[in-house]
Amino acid sequence: MSKPRIAQKGPYVMDLAPGTYWWCQCGRSANQPFCDGSHKSTGFSPVKFEVTDTGRFALCGCKHSGNRPFCDGTHNTLDEPGQGTPS
Ligand code: FES
């Protein structure tokens, strides 16, 4: 399994309603930060998480967080450039 692609070198901050979500771990999804099935044959699989109360979440865009699917600041330690810029 290779390293995940850095989709964005910073978190995706978004408001989420209660429900089940699948966070893209491989970094290849065109629907970041969520899985769109593009991980096929990469060895990665999405990370399922549940939201029970509507709220604002910082979902990891660099794919290197130690607290997936959430940003833990690890993106600040990465040397490689990301595919996009933080929004
Ligand atoms: Fe990945 Fe912050 S965006 S740790």
Ligand code: FES
């Ligand atoms: Fe990245 Fe599914 S597209 S884990």
